[in-house]
Amino acid sequence: MDSRFRGNDGMDSRFRGNDGNMITRRQFIKAGIVGGAALTAAGLFYSRGLKEAPGSAVPPGLTSAGRTIIAAIVPAVLAGPLPASGEARSRAIAQTVDGVAVAVAGLSAAAQKELAELFVLLDIAPARALLGLWPGWEAAPAAEVAAFLQGWRESRLELLRSAYAALHDLVLGAWYGNPDNWPAIGYPGPAEILR
């Protein structure tokens, strides 16, 4: 993975700035501004949809589009602990997506609606094109997804920064809530209490 996409370290080098990084940064800012407008529009669209169909509740957890998006984000957020390839990798990604779905289903109805809006935006083709995630999430390389996340993380728009924070918390929470992933960080897990 390109070093500038490595979370904290990458960001510092971007703030120091060199030509390549500055271009990347401008692209992110541009994507950020348009992305912000699109996110708001997606929200309005979604709210209107709800009003047109009263009583149609937002389904719990993740839609299939939401699952695809989270599955693409997992390798970027979890670069490092995720198994490098093969069956172990696919299984770990699927487990994490399941964990995110459970977490989303436990959020308030209002928070679930906001996340649904976010996934609607991330799923539509123009937004994917703007973010450089073309043609689709399934094919997006982890480095591109990491660049998108980094752009939102650093965005001048509060809305995009908070969307980044939501994705950050959901994916990391699902991963580190899973006992399979505790040995790698030296966490022994809770003691057994006999009943």
Place this chain on the structure above:
Amino acid sequence: MTRDPFVEGLKSGWQVVDASALTADRTLEADVAIVGSGAGGGIAAEILTKAGLKVVIVEEGPLKTSADFRMREADAYPQLYQESAARKTKDKAINVLQGRSVGGSTTVNWTSCFRTPATTLAHWQREFGLKDLTVEAMAPWFDAVDRRLSIRYWDLSPNENNNLLRQAAWKLGVSVAPIRRNVKGCWNLGYCGMGCPTDAKQSMLVTTLPAALAAGATLVHHLRAERLVMAGDRIEALDSVAMEAAGIRPLPWRVRIRAKHFVLAAGAIGTPALLLRSGAPDPARLLGRRTFLHPTTVSAALMDHEVRGYAGAPQTIYSDHYLENVAVDGPIGYKLEVPPMHPVLFSTTLQGFGEAHTQLMREFATSHAMLALLRDGFHPQSPGGTVQLRDDGTPLLDYPITDFVWEGVRRSWLAMAELQFAAGAKRVYVVHEQCAGYASWAEAKAGIEKLPLKNQLARIVSAHVMGGCGMAADGKQGVTDPWGRYRGLGNLSVCDGSLFPTSIGANPQLSVYGLAARNASRLAEELTKQPAPALA
């Protein structure tokens, strides 16, 4: 082997209703209806029931007891916290940890007990006319709560996470002291935040609620209090709606509770929200305003030895040095403590993602973390937040972080980094998206000065929600009087942290207990014309 006294009580015939299992509307009658089963509701329930009153306690969250507490974050956060521990302020700048099962936040808090600080009470006397709330007048109530909840100094060694705060403070000549805890026979496991699996924590779940239920109170859980039905200056009934088992969405079944008196203890977001939904009188436009959070900053440090911050009593050492070195109404002060460190809480709080984040997590067992709780509400530029209602009637706290608060955020990062380096940290990471870690105090000092003070870049959290129905001697300053009675409604009391006219400047559970004991005892005397029963 451990036993679960709540499960045993249920078998002995306690009146506990799971509203998620209702198949029709219901009506209940009581002398007193209490909304909320946390610190305020629990204390009020025991006192009012023992006074001989017929009490119904309403709880929106589920009933989960020690047999359910498996010390796993993935179970605990969705079951025991408001919005799966992901409740956010309106601009999403602050993540709020708040309990929402039977026992409220007392089921999941970290057991830290502080009496309301003298400086806070003095400020309330001076600014809000609360002349009777002196250290001396409150002492007997705190003494009674201490006995009831076994509040005492922790007599085992602090865990290494707490010890490092003490070592650092000693090195820098910063005052530091032990924390009292409400525990009995504590196993020193470190999982207080996921519900105590051994019932050692003297939360409402194992103390006042069992006492009230054994004395004949009724508890209805999975029931959302929607609206108070008013007739003139009195409340006739509480309209509430059953919640599905998962607790997110309402069911079609409604429960109407008629009572002579109503006690609101739904917490400092829930109580103002219920009053707003009900259209309660609010001539001075104060309801839901001045809601405080102790906005909390976090600093992580990499040590050269194992810290294992997940093991052992989570909070046993604190410092008030940075509260005491500023005037109470001067620049914002902050209390220093440490958090329990578990993988979900730690990983989601830490900045960044990908390889950089993974590096930090690999050092999980050798990491130290410190918290600074900012004392909001004592200065004109710290007016707190406002509870609002979403379209669906659920509450939303609008809490803009003012420049006055941000200035304290930066100062708190500096203090924590200096302390962590004094304790031997190899690297310090204040929790900000643009902090990639500092290798020395000098580097941290220079770096922290440059961090932009912006929402989401700085991670701010809160575990203490206070205010919104503030007490005051004058109706122009508070919707409740100095005894917690709601102005303009004859039979309504507020009995939780929403009564506080400012933040507390310390973990608030004991302040809620003490004030609830005082006010509920007075209410019991008014309703029964008899002396109130002793709490302990």
